[in-house]
Amino acid sequence: MEFFAADRRGNDFDFRLSIFCRRVYNQGIKSRWRSFLLWRKSSKEEFFMEQLRSLSALLDYAKQITAAKGPKCIAVAKADDPGLFEAMEDARKAGIARFTLTGERAKIEAAAKAAGADLADYNVIECSASEAEMAIKAVTEVSSGKADIYMKGQLHTANFLRGMLNKEVGLRRGKNTISHCFFHHIKGYDHLFFVTDAAFNMYPDVAQKADIIRNAVQLAHSFGIECPKVACLAAVEEVNPDMPATLDAAALTAMNNRKQIKGCIVDGPFALDNAVSEKSAQIKGIDSPVAGKADILLAPNIEAGNALFKAIVYFSENETAGLIIGAAAPIVLTSRADSPRTKLLSVAAAVVFADSLKK
Structure with missing residues (x-):
């Protein structure tokens, strides 16, 4: 494998950092050129990025965005929790966010002191x-x-x-x-999994599920997944x-085929095994571009989605x-049980998604 660094200057573009990778195989030559970072010399900077395959890569990409454009502002409702301050300090020191906090000042000061924050x-x-x-004062900061x-x-x-x-x-x-979407880096896989909806919509109908897919696809696009594969989960295939x-x-598969749901490939029903395991799909004779290769897992209801999400997190300690x-701006809804790392990664995702919404 050979790496080439290039610095090309022109009237329209300024490539400050462009790393290209060429892969050479024994049988013939296949070249794959990758540009990891590119920004346009204009008032509106643009990034062209490769698919993010881990949450660490997501955090790195958030840092790249904010290094060029400045940190995103996050409005936090009732910010008087020391654990939350730890995550906010991580995000602030990483340069990806600055914060506006609402609440009782004395309690916020106590939480900051407990976390060692200024x-x-x-x-x-x-x-x-x-x-x-x-809540109203925090959300007004965003809507304004x-x-x-x-x-x-x-x-x-x-x-x-x-x-x-x-x-x-x-x-x-x-x-x-x-809707809500969890995303996970699961050990043994070379890409992220998106699980939706495991926290917000309890028993969505077909029209709502179509919107849930569209929301998740928009998020996946911001992570560099050009055409995400969506598996509609059920107990059987x-x-x-x-x-x-x-x-x-x-019905959702038919809607995708008729371009009512765009920017992705939707198929189903899938049991979980043949949505994420190519071997299981082959054994069961399932011929589909989604089988064993799903990026987005659409849960049939909140119980199934929530159980799947927590199994991923607690049984194997995967990053999430x-x-x-689906709102006018990204919304970070974390649990008190979440680690500071999970909260930081959620903030990083919000930064990346907020940037994509403004393009």
């Missing part, structure tokens, strides 16, 4: 003890354009989401279904009139992160 590095908006007010990302702090999820859905200052985008999930999968998508 509150002078943060913008604080003083609020009363009302969680609803904290002062911040790029809305993030949950130490408030009840219901109050956080009410802020997001507020009719006057919230982030709902028309009638589009808002055959359409069964007595199993609604299989009927939904068949997640976002609420």
